[in-house]
Structures are given as C-alpha cells and as structure tokens.
Amino acid sequence: MTLSEHEIDEILYFAIFANTGAYLLRKLRQNASVQRLARELSVGSIESLANRIFSSKLDTNLDLAFAYSILGAISFHGIKERTLILKVCRPEKINLGAQIVAEMQAYYPNVHVAKGRLASTVLVQRSANIPVSISLANSLPSVKRIETSNTSPPSSVSLSKF
C-alpha cells in the first residue's frame, strides 16, 4: 500500500494545523486514505506496518503520513487480545502522536494513559482475561512505568460505521 503526493499532503496538512488531538483524530478518521488503510489491512498487518514505520527515522513525508495514518487506522479496530508496541525513534517528528493516543481513550474507554518521568506517554490496554505481555513491554528500556486496568475490554469499533 502506498500514498500519493496529494494524499500525503492531505494527511500532513491536518497533522500540522490541528490544535487538539481530538480534532486531528477526527480528521484522520474522516480521511479516505486512513479509512482505506483500516479497511484493507488487518490488525496484524497494521501492526507490522507500524513496527516498520515507527522504527524508521521518519525522514520522509511518506513515512510521516503513514505514521499518522496508522494512528487513525488502529482506532477503527478493536484491539483486545494483542500487545501492540509502537516505539518511535524520532518522537519529535510526530509531536501530536501523544495527543492522539490520549484522545483514543474515547474509543477505548479502558485504555489508560500514564505519563512517565520523561513525560513520554505510555498507553496500555489490558483485558481481564488476557494478560498484557509485560515481558515484551519490559524489553523496551524507555518504558518506565505501566498502568493497567482490570476492567473488561471495550467493544470493537466497526468499520461498517463509514
């Protein structure tokens, strides 16, 4: 999957001028490219794409646009049995990312955002029945603290909403 120059500009246009995470997430979810990404790729595929994109240096506009698209796309999927870790090598390049993550609580009420000592944002969703893979989380040295919830996982956000 790729994005045209116009699609890249559309996504980054929102990413630059959005003043609140809620507004940006709303615009991303309304974006046709983001909807296509969510529709065409499974959670696993998005996860693979995310791990590739977010571990890159985000040096190109295409990577940046994909980074934002992924944040929008995963909000459509009910992720309740997976542990998805997106480690960003250059967090300053998607500086609205943390705000989007915070706003994702609207879609995943059981998600908790914890602010670590470095003001990094860690978002954890934990099912009562399916433990989060803490060992995987702990393999990331930059993850300082994890807060979990024992409440039930939220219901999925259906793509049929479009």
Add this chain to the structure above:
Amino acid sequence: MILQIGQGTTIPLATSQGNSIDNVQHPCTPDLADQHWDSVFAKRHLSAKPRAKMSGRYNCHGMVFASRRTRIFSANEVQKIITEDSYIDVTLENVLEGDFILYQEEGDIIHSGIVIEPPSATNMYNPLVISKWGSGREYIHRGNDCPYPFMVRYIRI
C-alpha cells in the same frame, strides 16, 4: 496494546483560580520544510499573511491563553480556562479589537485567535484575526480564511 509516542515538556500553568492547565511543549516542528507548507497554505488561504516561524512549542490556544509559551491541546482545558477566568460571550455587534474568537466544531473548541479588526458591515462581518495554525505559523487572516470552519463565537474578560 502499548503505544509510546511523542515526548514533550510540561510547564506550570494555572487558571486564575489556581487550578492547573494541562499543556505540553514540543521540541520542534514536524520537521517539514516551511517553504513547502507556505506554498500549500498560500494556495488554500489566499488572504492569510504569515508571521513568525513554524513552531511546535505553542499552538493557537497556547498563543491566546498562555502567551505563546506552550501548547494547550485539550478543548476541555480551554473550556476550563474560559469558565474559571470568567470570560463572557460578546455579541457580534459588540466585538472589539483584542477580543478572542473561538472556532467550534461538534461542541469542541478547535481553534482560537485574537480579533484585530472587529466584524462589521464594512467587512461583511468577517473579522481580521491573528491566530496560530497548529504547529504551523501565526497568520493574520480573515475569519473565514483558515483551515477551520467559520463557526465562531467571541469572548472577553
């Protein structure tokens, strides 16, 4: 699911009643060439005149309510400031220079700016505003010539 994205610094910031306001300073812009985005914005917003550099340190709400020192990224925090600082709504015909303009969508305050030419019959009730567009530049622009829908209200203390 674990996401770890974005880093920033929070500074002490409070309403006039002493309650803290969530905020964050981002270290830089999204690292996209100003020139590229200047041309994109120029094509889309013909009357907008840029001023200052692109900056991730503050956004529109940070410009209006925090003296350009940080980003206020939650509409709820903006509402808290409006309530606790006792801002009042100003009717269209009574708007003056220096009043604040708030853009709203789906109940959220998505953008804010400072009025520098009030709405009047002369400008077809389309005020001149200075505001900051997210991580982009500050712009002097007509109220309806910016990336945000022109559904607005005006406030002052």
